Amino acid sequence: xxxxxxxxxxxxxxxxxxxxxxxxxxxxxxxxxxxxxxxxxxxxxxxxxxxxxxxxxxxxxxxxxxxxxxxxxxxxxxxxxxxxxxxxxxxxxxxxxxxxxxxxxxxxxxxxxxxxxxxxxxxxxxxxxxxxxxxxxxxxxxxxxxxxxxxxxxxxxxxxxxxxxxxxxxxxxxxxxxxxxxxxxxxxxxxxxxxxxxxxxxxxxxxxxxxxxxxxxxxxxxxxxxxxxxxxxxxxxxxxx
Numbered sequence: 001x002x003x004x005x006x007x008x009x010x011x012x013x014x015x016x017x018x019x020x021x022x023x024x025x026x027x028x029x030x031x032x033x034x035x036x037x038x039x040x041x042x043x044x045x046x047x048x049x050x051x052x053x054x055x056x057x058x059x060x061x062x063x064x065x066x067x068x069x070x071x072x073x074x075x076x077x078x079x080x081x082x083x084x085x086x087x088x089x090x091x092x093x094x095x096x097x098x099x100x101x102x103x104x105x106x107x108x109x110x111x112x113x114x115x116x117x118x119x120x121x122x123x124x125x126x127x128x129x130x131x132x133x134x135x136x137x138x139x140x141x142x143x144x145x146x147x148x149x150x151x152x153x154x155x156x157x158x159x160x161x162x163x164x165x166x167x168x169x170x171x172x173x174x175x176x177x178x179x180x181x182x183x184x185x186x187x188x189x190x191x192x193x194x195x196x197x198x199x200x201x202x203x204x205x206x207x208x209x210x211x212x213x214x215x216x217x218x219x220x221x222x223x224x225x226x227x228x229x230x231x232x233x234x235x236x237x238x239x240x241x
Contacts, residue, residue, distance in 0.1 A: 001030065001032070001085070002028070002029070002030050002083070002084040002085070003028075003029040003030075003032075003084060004026045004029075004080070004081050004085070004114070005026065005027045005086075005159075005165060006027075006081070006087065007024075007025055007026075007088070007094065007154040007155075007158040007161060008021050008023060008024050008025075008097055008154055009021070009057040009059060009152060009153070010049075010097055011049040011050060012050040015097045015100040018047065019047075020047060020070070020101070021043055021045065021097050021098065021101050022042065022043050022044075022045045022049065022059050022064055023041070023042050023043065023059060023153070023154040024041055024043065024073075024077065024098075024154055025038065025041075025153075025157070025158045026039040026077075026158060027155075029166075032166060038155065039076070039080040039081075040154070040155045041067070041068060042063070042064060042067040043069060043070055043073070044064050044065060048061050056151065056152050057152045057153065071104075071105045074101075074105060078107075081110075081114050082114070083113075084114055085114065085115050085116040085117075085118060086110070086114045086117045086118065087118045087120060087162070087165050088118070088119060088120065088161075089119070089120045089135055089157075089161050089164075091119035091122075095110055095111075095117060115229060115230075116229050120168070121133060123168060123169075124168065128141070135149075135157060135160060135164065136149070138164045138168075139164060142163075142164055142168070144163045
């Protein structure tokens with residue numbers, strides 16, 4: 001299972017007002033483990049940051065002047081996130097800005113390249129209703145050291161968010177550990193011709209029950225049923241091939 005924890009910094013709060021992405025970072029997890037692979041760029045937005053945004057990230061126009069533009073790193077970015085689950089805190093904000101950047105260079109929206117987008121802010125609100133659920137508050141709640149976070153920075157924030165996400169979803173580790181320790185059943189291919197193998201296909205009723213169960217899982221998980229997402233992707237790939 002490949003997951004990409006992603007964060008951005010921007011020149012302001014509204015891409016509709018012409019604001020742009022100035023920093024993008026993504027950290028890779030495979031089977032809930034840090035791989036050490038990451039994607040990180042500062043970007044030249046070809047405009048100044050709002051004063052309020054500048055106070056948050058501290059990235060001046062002078063610093064960003066010689067940095068690449070988004071279109072120059074877009075192929076590398078798409079390759080890094082391709083077919084992975086994206087994990088983003090307050091996902092509508094970052095997704096809106098990235099879709100705006102992709103649209104400016106006539107590329108498809110973010111969900112065309114990734115398998116799924118998970119919003120950790122929404123997840124945190126479900127787990128801790130009525131409490132502060134910004135990144136600093138979650139780091140404090142889950143005993144994650146964020147002492148280096150004096151200003152917002154996309155790479156540090158992505159690394160902290162990855163730790164927060166793993167802490168919030170700790171129960172998923174036991175399932176992965178169990179799967180890793182299942183010994184595969186091995187058969188000798190020498191005697192397959194002598195086996196009287198019978199193929200039993202699922203009945204229409206069993207298929208309907210299967211879909212009903214997936215629907216219940218999707219409902220309980222706020223449409224985060226990975227089986228449905230994978231089946232939909234397989235169906236799309238088969239139709240396009």
